[in-house]
Every structure is written in C-alpha cells, then in structure tokens.
Amino acid sequence: MKDIASVRVYLDDKVPEYMEGIIRCGSVFSDDEDGNELHDHLELIDNAEFTSREDLIAYVAEKLEVPIPAVEIID
Numbered sequence: 001m002k003d004i005a006s007v008r009v010y011l012d013d014k015v016p017e018y019m020e021g022i023i024r025c026g027s028v029f030s031d032d033e034d035g036n037e038l039h040d041h042l043e044l045i046d047n048a049e050f051t052s053r054e055d056l057i058a059y060v061a062e063k064l065e066v067p068i069p070a071v072e073i074i075d
Contacts, residue, residue, distance in 0.1 A: 005033040007041075007071045009060055022049045023056055030064065 012026035025048070028041040044063055050056040053073055061068045 002032040002036075002038060004030040004038060004064060004066050005070065006031045007060060007064060007066060009056065009071060009073045011073065011075070019049075021051060023051075023053065024049055025056065025060070028060060030066075 008029045009025055010027045012024040015022055015024060025044050028044045030038045030041065032038055044060060057068055057071045057073065061071045
C-alpha cells in the first residue's frame with residue numbers, strides 16, 4: 001500500500017446557523033505522491049466540532065498519522 005502524501009479535508013456545509021463559529025469535517029480524502037486518491041476516510045466524519053481550522057487540521061493529522069503540513073482544508 002502506498003503512503004499518504006497529502007490529505008484533503010472538505011468542511012461540513014450543513015452546520016446549523018446557531019452553531020456559528022463551529023466547523024466539522026464533511027469529507028476527508030488521502031492521496032499518494034502522484035495525486036491518486038488512496039482512501040475516503042469516513043471514520044473521521046463523526047460530527048466532532050472544532051473552533052479553528054488549525055485544530056481540525058491537527059486532529060486529522062494525528063488520526064491519520066501524517067505531518068500537519070500534509071493536511072489541507074479545501075473550501
């Protein structure tokens with residue numbers, strides 16, 4: 001199996017208005033060094049709530065055991 005080179009995080013766009021300032025994972029995909037998708041990480045879509053993008057990135061990096069710079073939030 002190829003190693004994870006990068007991780008794309010898409011935010012949950014269905015966060016209710018009353019939760020303004022909270023962000024959650026909508027989907028998480030890992031890619032290899034050639035840009036090929038390796039895995040859809042459904043295990044990270046658990047309604048965990050974060051108040052900053054940095055906290056979300058750190059959480060995903062820790063769970064997938066990748067360096068923080070490998071994780072990118074896609075808007």
